[in-house]
Amino acid sequence: MDTAFIPKDHESSMYALWEQNNAFQPDLKSTKKPFSILLPPPNANASLHAGHAMYVIEDILVRWKRMQGYPTVWIPGTDHAGYETQYVYEKQLSKQGKSRFEFDRQTLYDDVAAFVKQNSGLIEEQLKVLGFSLDWSRKTFMLDEKVIRIVYSTFEKLVKDGLVYRDNYIVNFCPKCGTTFADLEVNHIERKDPLYYIKYGPFTIATVRPETKFRDVALAAHPKDPRYKKWIGKKVEVLGLLGPVSMTVLADEGVDPKFGTGIMKVTPAHDPHDFALGKKHNLPVDSIIDTRGRMDFSWYLNTHNEKNTEVKYLDRAKKYHGKSVKDMRVLMLEDLKQDGILEKIDENYTHSVAVCYKSDHDIEPLVLPNWFIRMKPLAEPAMKAAKEGLVTFVPKRFEKQYYQWLEKFIDWPISRQIVWGIRIPVWYSVKENPDLEVTFLNAKHERVIGKVSELLAQHNTMQEITDGLQQLRASANAKFVVSDKKPGEEYLPETDTFDTWFSSGQWPLTTLDYPNGKDFKTFYPTSVLDTMWDILFFWVARMIMFGLYMTGEVPFKTVYLHSMVTDEKGQKMSKSKGNVINPIEIVNEFGADALRISLVAGSTPGNPIALSKEKVKGYRNFGNKLWNIGRYILLQHEAGTKIIALPKKLDKEHATILKSLSSTVKYITSALEKYRFSDAALRLHGFVWDECANTYLEKTKSNTDGGETFTTLVRVFTTSLKLLHPFMPFVTESIWQEFSKTHLVDEPLLMTAEWPKSV
Numbered sequence: 001m002d003t004a005f006i007p008k009d010h011e012s013s014m015y016a017l018w019e020q021n022n023a024f025q026p027d028l029k030s031t032k033k034p035f036s037i038l039l040p041p042p043n044a045n046a047s048l049h050a051g052h053a054m055y056v057i058e059d060i061l062v063r064w065k066r067m068q069g070y071p072t073v074w075i076p077g078t079d080h081a082g083y084e085t086q087y088v089y090e091k092q093l094s095k096q097g098k099s100r101f102e103f104d105r106q107t108l109y110d111d112v113a114a115f116v117k118q119n120s121g122l123i124e125e126q127l128k129v130l131g132f133s134l135d136w137s138r139k140t141f142m143l144d145e146k147v148i149r150i151v152y153s154t155f156e157k158l159v160k161d162g163l164v165y166r167d168n169y170i171v172n173f174c175p176k177c178g179t180t181f182a183d184l185e186v187n188h189i190e191r192k193d194p195l196y197y198i199k200y201g202p203f204t205i206a207t208v209r210p211e212t213k214f215r216d217v218a219l220a221a222h223p224k225d226p227r228y229k230k231w232i233g234k235k236v237e238v239l240g241l242l243g244p245v246s247m248t249v250l251a252d253e254g255v256d257p258k259f260g261t262g263i264m265k266v267t268p269a270h271d272p273h274d275f276a277l278g279k280k281h282n283l284p285v286d287s288i289i290d291t292r293g294r295m296d297f298s299w300y301l302n303t304h305n306e307k308n309t310e311v312k313y314l315d316r317a318k319k320y321h322g323k324s325v326k327d328m329r330v331l332m333l334e335d336l337k338q339d340g341i342l343e344k345i346d347e348n349y350t351h352s353v354a355v356c357y358k359s360d361h362d363i364e365p366l367v368l369p370n371w372f373i374r375m376k377p378l379a380e381p382a383m384k385a386a387k388e389g390l391v392t393f394v395p396k397r398f399e400k401q402y403y404q405w406l407e408k409f410i411d412w413p414i415s416r417q418i419v420w421g422i423r424i425p426v427w428y429s430v431k432e433n434p435d436l437e438v439t440f441l442n443a444k445h446e447r448v449i450g451k452v453s454e455l456l457a458q459h460n461t462m463q464e465i466t467d468g469l470q471q472l473r474a475s476a477n478a479k480f481v482v483s484d485k486k487p488g489e490e491y492l493p494e495t496d497t498f499d500t501w502f503s504s505g506q507w508p509l510t511t512l513d514y515p516n517g518k519d520f521k522t523f524y525p526t527s528v529l530d531t532m533w534d535i536l537f538f539w540v541a542r543m544i545m546f547g548l549y550m551t552g553e554v555p556f557k558t559v560y561l562h563s564m565v566t567d568e569k570g571q572k573m574s575k576s577k578g579n580v581i582n583p584i585e586i587v588n589e590f591g592a593d594a595l596r597i598s599l600v601a602g603s604t605p606g607n608p609i610a611l612s613k614e615k616v617k618g619y620r621n622f623g624n625k626l627w628n629i630g631r632y633i634l635l636q637h638e639a640g641t642k643i644i645a646l647p648k649k650l651d652k653e654h655a656t657i658l659k660s661l662s663s664t665v666k667y668i669t670s671a672l673e674k675y676r677f678s679d680a681a682l683r684l685h686g687f688v689w690d691e692c693a694n695t696y697l698e699k700t701k702s703n704t705d706g707g708e709t710f711t712t713l714v715r716v717f718t719t720s721l722k723l724l725h726p727f728m729p730f731v732t733e734s735i736w737q738e739f740s741k742t743h744l745v746d747e748p749l750l751m752t753a754e755w756p757k758s759v
């Protein structure tokens with residue numbers, strides 16, 4: 001045995017030893033109840049951060065249950081991470097002077113897939129470095145064929161049950177690029193723009209976007225604002241540029257009384273904040289800007305004529321129709337002045353503007369058709385399951401948050417206008433939907449945007465559109481067919497993909513191969529789901545909803561919400577603060593065991609855990625202490641001291657330590673059952689270091705009792721190794737292997753040795 005424990009010299013060989021013995025795979029011959037955990041899937045092309053290291057909680061649980069003899073499995077997998085991955089890929093593209101708009105959808109998808117494949121695998125290696133006993137033979141990638149098959153069948157069932165519908169939803173749209181962008185892709189710049197103060201019935205409102213006022217549907221003020229209190233709930237008459245309109249004044253906490261005059265116009269179709277406010281107050285969503293960034297007054301011109309409208313207003317609508325937003329502002333400024341409703345213009349107003357990261361064009365928040373899921377029928381059973389205790393939360397306080405979110409029943413927009421992800425399995429007939437708007441690369445590789453019926457009339461062929469297709473936009477009431485394959489020649493595919501939470505929300509179904517997979521039958525519902533509290537709603541609640549919806553059973557019985565890892569001062573780690581701790585660097589310096597137990601000891605679930613090098617160093621020393629005790633025992637053994645059968649009546653010092661060992665076993669087992677990982681870690685540290693090493697060992701060093709002391713020490717220490725193994729698997733297994741060589745222990749692997757029972 002080496003004189004000191006150098007983690008690097010042992011870690012990979014111990015991991016290989018476990019793998020060679022198939023120790024990560026469940027022993028399905030056991031008749032005990034299976035224990036299973038699914039690893040929250042990291043992004044396939046990610047690298048490990050401190051948050052991933054917190055999955056040590058899961059490794060502790062599975063190592064412990066495995067030693068207790070339960071058929072145990074911990075299943076790994078990786079996520080495709082939709083937007084984020086596509087965004088990273090596009091940054092690569094732009095370095096080569098290219099952009100996504102130069103590729104048809106399929107080519108772009110294939111290229112991203114190749115990029116992800118090339119850049120994945122690192123995270124797996126890093127999870128192994130931490131000692132995680134994941135069953136790699138069962139790993140799943142979010143775009144595996146079986147995943148897509150199951151996600152499609154869920155979608156089909158949702159459609160059949162009437163839980164899917166199409167409706168308009170506000171997105172970031174660049175009229176110049178002709179596409180939607182993720183929030184991530186939107187740049188925010190500070191810019192000076194005129195702030196218009198416009199008379200609005202009895203009020204004055206301030207706006208940088210006067211051109212959208214034609215589609216205002218309400219006014220809103222803060223409920224406590226004394227200036228507007230008496231108006232709340234009342235209708236006011238507003239003279240607009242196209243004649244008088246009547247609007248209700250709403251109360252909304254979200255209105256900033258300090259902005260402008262403290263009262264705002266609500267335009268749900270052209271502002272994300274107004275859109276949300278509109279949803280809350282059930283307001284209509286009417287657009288006035290089209291996808292090419294032009295003013296669209298057809299709604300007005302279709303319903304107004306010389307018989308029912310003043311000529312002045314009609315002429316204005318005709319004049320405005322089809323103009324760009326920029327030109328529109330110039331045109332309407334004159335009319336505002338002419339009507340005497342422009343109060344003033346603040347030319348020095350500076351504000352944050354969303355612009356396209358590609359073209360710098362202003363981002364136009366537009367309302368476009370999207371796919372939605374009705375939440376109420378899914379959320380109600382999910383709430384009921386928690387109320388009935390079928391799924392429980394640790395710590396319990398998170399249960400309240402879970403209900404608060406589900407109770408809102410806000411329908412879920414599940415479509416994303418990107419290629420990287422699972423395409424929504426829907427097709428549109430061009431015959432039944434002549435208005436489909438398509439963007440495609442024609443045979444000459446030029447980007448063409450237009451209505452499909454017009455394009456086909458202009459000698460573009462279906463084949464050309466299909467091959468070069470980038471994006472398709474169908475109206476909210478378009479006729480569609482749900483199918484995994486193309487239903488016929490005249491069909492074009494939906495180009496939207498599912499929100500990543502739609503597929504990751506089915507993780508328990510897809511990893512276990514619902515409905516006929518052997519793993520599904522064996523391990524569903526899984527035992528524990530452990531993740532950080534911040535995705536309780538996004539992910540955990542959705543898995544519960546989908547699990548119940550598809551199988552009638554919750555996907556896991558316990559939800560454990562672990563801590564966020566912070567720097568030593570308790571601050572969130574961020575690149576900008578420069579306080580990011582790279583777990584792999586820590587492992588290289590102090591070993592994986594030291595990092596693992598540092599993340600657990602001193603933590604309380606759901607609360608931040610501060611990680612410092614000093615702390616990790618302390619536990620590295622603890623690992624060394626274990627190694628030294630092991631070495632001491634081996635040296636004694638080599639010198640001829642033997643294990644004997646202990647007499648019934650033991651000396652007091654032996655009896656005391658064995659009694660304390662027994663109560664420690666009881667304490668650790670009970671703490672793990674209650675998810676009190678920190679209590680367990682601290683007790684083990686105290687027992688081994690203080691009671692075993694400092695007290696017992698020191699006192700008995702000079703004993704020459706023919707083996708009683710030695711036998712007691714070996715029993716105490718090997719039992720401690722078992723208890724410590726889930727926390728510090730490498731050093732404990734390394735010592736165990738040395739002991740095994742000299743027959744100090746019988747079981748060949750500590751990892752699969754039997755968990756101690758208290759006597």
Ligand SMILES: [Zn+2]
Nearest residue numbers: 174177356359
């Ligand atoms: Zn753009």
